[in-house]
Amino acid sequence: MDVAKDRRRRTPALLLVDMINLFDFPDGAAMATAARRITPALVRLRARFDRAGAPVIHVNDNFAQWRGEFRDLVASCVEAGGIPAEIATRLAPQPQHYHVLKPKHSAFASSALPVLLAKLGVRRLVITGIAADSCVLATAQDANMAEYGTWVPSDCVASRQPQRKREALSLLSRSLNARTVASNRVHGLFPQ
Numbered sequence: 001m002d003v004a005k006d007r008r009r010r011t012p013a014l015l016l017v018d019m020i021n022l023f024d025f026p027d028g029a030a031m032a033t034a035a036r037r038i039t040p041a042l043v044r045l046r047a048r049f050d051r052a053g054a055p056v057i058h059v060n061d062n063f064a065q066w067r068g069e070f071r072d073l074v075a076s077c078v079e080a081g082g083i084p085a086e087i088a089t090r091l092a093p094q095p096q097h098y099h100v101l102k103p104k105h106s107a108f109a110s111s112a113l114p115v116l117l118a119k120l121g122v123r124r125l126v127i128t129g130i131a132a133d134s135c136v137l138a139t140a141q142d143a144n145m146a147e148y149g150t151w152v153p154s155d156c157v158a159s160r161q162p163q164r165k166r167e168a169l170s171l172l173s174r175s176l177n178a179r180t181v182a183s184n185r186v187h188g189l190f191p192q
Contacts, residue, residue, distance in 0.1 A: 017129030034158035124149035
């Protein structure tokens with residue numbers, strides 16, 4: 001087997017799900033506060049992937065803006081000020097990062113993500129972002145069905161309510177066999 005190809009298959013990709021967000025929906029303030037809390041851990045984890053030269057993929061709702069691009073979403077959040085601007089400023093995709101707009105809950109559903117992952121040769125995913133009990137969960141379910149190795153770091157996902165996050169992490173661990181250990185307890189890019 002080609003050594004470079006084997007290395008790519010072992011190298012995970014980091015997915016940041018729905019973190020570039022206006023939070024302009026019911027209970028959006030609660031979600032924004034929870035997302036703000038996980039942002040420092042996401043920044044550290046993303047830096048770890050950047051240092052390793054591993055793929056970082058921002059996957060975000062398009063919020064029914066069918067003519068916009070990812071940079072338009074980032075600009076809208078920065079312009080909005082407050083928590084959306086704070087998070088968008090800290091987590092905006094860098095030139096070496098990938099970005100995918102998604103129309104549904106799962107990052108896989110009706111998006112370019114499956115093609116991108118295949119082109120990158122990735123077979124393990126680190127799924128982070130919001131909401132643990134919705135888009136992160138749906139993404140992890142689809143990743144499991146596609147037989148990706150999956151890690152959902154508990155300190156890098158959030159939900160509107162802590163109980164919903166705990167329930168989602170429990171389900172991910174029990175039913176999908178996803179690892180859920182916190183990112184600060186793993187020293188590499190993926191748990192052993």
